[in-house]
Amino acid sequence: MSDEGTARGRAAAPAGAAARGPVFVEFGPRPEEQGQLVRPGAREEYPPDVQVRLESDAASIVGRYPDSRSALLPLLHLVQAEDGYITPAGVEFCAATLGLTGAEVAAVATFYSMYRRDPTGDYYVGVCTNTLCAIMGGDAILAALKEHLDLAPGGTSPDGKITLEHIECNAACDYAPVVMVNWEFFDNQTPESARSLVDDLRSGGAVTPSRGATLCTFRETARILAGFPDERPGAVEGGIAGAPTLVGLRIARELGMEAPDPADVTGLPESEAPPVTGHGRKGD
Numbered sequence: 001m002s003d004e005g006t007a008r009g010r011a012a013a014p015a016g017a018a019a020r021g022p023v024f025v026e027f028g029p030r031p032e033e034q035g036q037l038v039r040p041g042a043r044e045e046y047p048p049d050v051q052v053r054l055e056s057d058a059a060s061i062v063g064r065y066p067d068s069r070s071a072l073l074p075l076l077h078l079v080q081a082e083d084g085y086i087t088p089a090g091v092e093f094c095a096a097t098l099g100l101t102g103a104e105v106a107a108v109a110t111f112y113s114m115y116r117r118d119p120t121g122d123y124y125v126g127v128c129t130n131t132l133c134a135i136m137g138g139d140a141i142l143a144a145l146k147e148h149l150d151l152a153p154g155g156t157s158p159d160g161k162i163t164l165e166h167i168e169c170n171a172a173c174d175y176a177p178v179v180m181v182n183w184e185f186f187d188n189q190t191p192e193s194a195r196s197l198v199d200d201l202r203s204g205g206a207v208t209p210s211r212g213a214t215l216c217t218f219r220e221t222a223r224i225l226a227g228f229p230d231e232r233p234g235a236v237e238g239g240i241a242g243a244p245t246l247v248g249l250r251i252a253r254e255l256g257m258e259a260p261d262p263a264d265v266t267g268l269p270e271s272e273a274p275p276v277t278g279h280g281r282k283g284d
């Protein structure tokens with residue numbers, strides 16, 4: 001069968017384009033492209049002992065939700081904790097546990113970048129190369145780590161310790177440029193400090209982020225994200241916002257700025273306007 005008339009075939013030329021000939025638009029995966037969640041050696045199913053353990057863990061997760069399908073995100077973290085990434089076995093486990101189709105599970109797993117599609121090292125090192133971090137040095141940090149580790153983004157070191165990736169804004173722009181390791185922040189990094197960081201990770205020593213507890217491995221982190229207790233000392237201690245985070249508030253106060261009255265902004269009477277909370281509100 002020719003491509004013509006199939007999803008990979010000819011698409012209608014837009015109006016006015018006839019004089020320039022037909023327009024071909026490729027839909028769907030390329031023939032040489034593997035399935036999005038199929039990697040060589042990936043588990044297709046769990047051995048019985050693992051299956052039993054996962055079922056027990058999953059039951060405690062699913063029981064927290066009134067609607068079982070709401071447990072999909074933590075269940076994906078659970079199977080990621082088992083395999084280090086999302087495997088066909090993990091997709092099938094989530095689908096069977098929650099009464100979903102594999103396609104539904106895969107659609108979610110491939111939407112969120114915290115779910116990995118390839119085997120992941122003990123430490124997932126993400127360099128923010130979004131706009132602010134990039135111009136503050138994120139691009140230089142990524143280049144330094146690529147050269148230092150001899151890895152392209154997405155690659156894992158041969159010792160299985162480090163997976164390098166460039167990632168989008170971590171919402172820590174006030175500490176740019178930032179690097180995340182297993183989703184924990186390392187603020188105000190430089191090429192030198194980032195090289196030193198990955199060396200420390202590879203040597204196996206304890207490494208502590210700018211905020212929070214000493215790092216654990218990617219799989220251990222995934223289990224915590226699945227909702228199991230984080231028992232690392234200091235893991236759940238609160239903290240106050242740092243000076244870079246509060247600089248806008250400080251300047252606003254120095255200039256005598258105040259948040260506008262909600263009624264002025266929304267046009268609604270004050271009784272119907274949404275509440276404004278926090279510092280800077282009139283009368284605070």
Ligand code: FES
Pocket residue numbers: 128129130131132133134168169170171172173174176177178
């Ligand atoms: S741009 Fe890097 S944290 Fe926002």
